[in-house]
Amino acid sequence: MEEIGFLGLGIMGKAMSMNLLSHGFKVTVWNRTLSRCDELVKHGATVGETPAAVIKKCKYTIAMLSDPAAALSVVFEKDGVLEQIGSGKNYIDMSTVDAETSSKISEAITSKGGYFLEAPVSGSKKPAEDGQLVILAAGEKALYDAALPVFDVLGKKSFFLGQVGNGAKMKLVVNMTMGSMMNAFSEGIVLADKSGLNPQTLLDVLDLGAIANPMFKMKGPFMIQGSYPPAFPLKHQQKDMRLALALGDENSVAMPVAAASNEAFKKARSMGLGDLDFSAVHETVASSKSSS
Template sequence: MHKFGFIGLGIMGSAMAKNLLKAGCQVTVWNRSPEKTEDLVALGATRAETPAAVAASCPITFAMLADPAAAEEVCFGRHGILEGIGDGRGYVDMSTVDPATSQKIGFAVVAKGGRFLEAPVSGSKKPAEDGTLIILAAGDRTLYDEALPGLEAMGKKILHLGDVGKGAEMKIVVNMVMGGMMAAFCEGLALGGKAGLATADILDVIAAGAIASPMFALKGGLIAQGIFTPAFPLKHMQKDLRLAIGLGDRLGQPLAAAAATNELFKGGRAAGYGDEDFSALYKLID
């Protein structure tokens, strides 16, 4: 039986940890808000008191945290991962962070005698629940091979992209594109509505053509009903756009469309929609 730790039980992490349990794995969990561990414990998980305790007791620990600041706090903070890692145990950070943060965490883990893999995911709440995430791993290849049974319980497509940083870069690129798609989609629905076109007809035409996508099909119907329950919170999309623009700055790559999209999502946060789904951008535009 495989034994894994799991740190971070938000919208994504709780679903991912449940899939590890469903796959028959032993799972030790920790979350900053302890009450979020209760569902997992009821399903058979063991609760640890600190991230260090998770890392010390499990051959491989996964983490799914909100942003670079949270990822650094869990690693470097008091009773953090670095206090428990060592003896070749593995740390797999599945959070979406910038490449520099991922490399900083990876270097520190290795310096303590552990092994490190970054493995950000493409997909939101439903794929996390269904175990159909796309997992973008990079780093220690032996750890990748050993973590694969756990990764396969959480994802449908798992890639190893090379050295630490490449997984983070891939995730940032993918989410930058997704944010731009959502912004254009919301503007199209709003413009069509002002012109007197039925939303159902707009969605029907989009679905029949070259720009059809699962995201438009899923989010279009929810937007039409005014449902913005968070599968991927708007504040997290804005964070990912900010990371993309930062990557563009470092590489000298102009990102005019992404910069404009980032300003739209910043407006969504300012309007109070940060904790709603990223499709709540429509409320700002309409």
């Protein structure tokens, strides 16, 4: 698997393809805005002009797109994956998409004779850079086995979860839990602050207790300062909350806390915070500071 295609060079995709390059893989990259490829090229990547061109060139292609619409268009549009996929070609979609989108892509690719694996990840910018993602794979088991050397570079652990759609679903469940936790955390920080407590002391206390976790530790100090450098953009987190709630709807699972959290993320979007880190939901709780 020395020659790998890589479609999509956003925050995540760039970090991941860099890791592949630095571990000796030959990588052919493509991005809708081609200039995003430049830095990769400096580190040894080749550029493919279109998704189809990348598929044609590489036996294995990984995609890391920002949302279901992007994941679909890369496959189905003109010059897309479908035009070159076929027998002997392998496609691993690591984007976070809903199960339905994943199934649609899976069917299209397998009906042309290609192999498909969905492999969304848990972890954002930093773990992507450090090769410490958690990979949630589902679909073609043989392709999963073949991809393990790649997954070993990109992540610290990978799971094979069964049929196509299960990777997407697991990802949504994890991100939904994380999104609600972020809201819980934000409310705690603001309540401490407005009640006359030192929010930094709250962080210290939390870090010593049963709910200490890397996310609080990493993002808390920034949140207190009102700083939200985008590791996982809020609009993508809100998309995942929405998709997770839709999954709950299908399965008749009422999730009032996730629903409240989703509205907070929507509020944040309406405040123009969608491109900041999802921890910016903190502003929806704190935003009335000045006006109270």
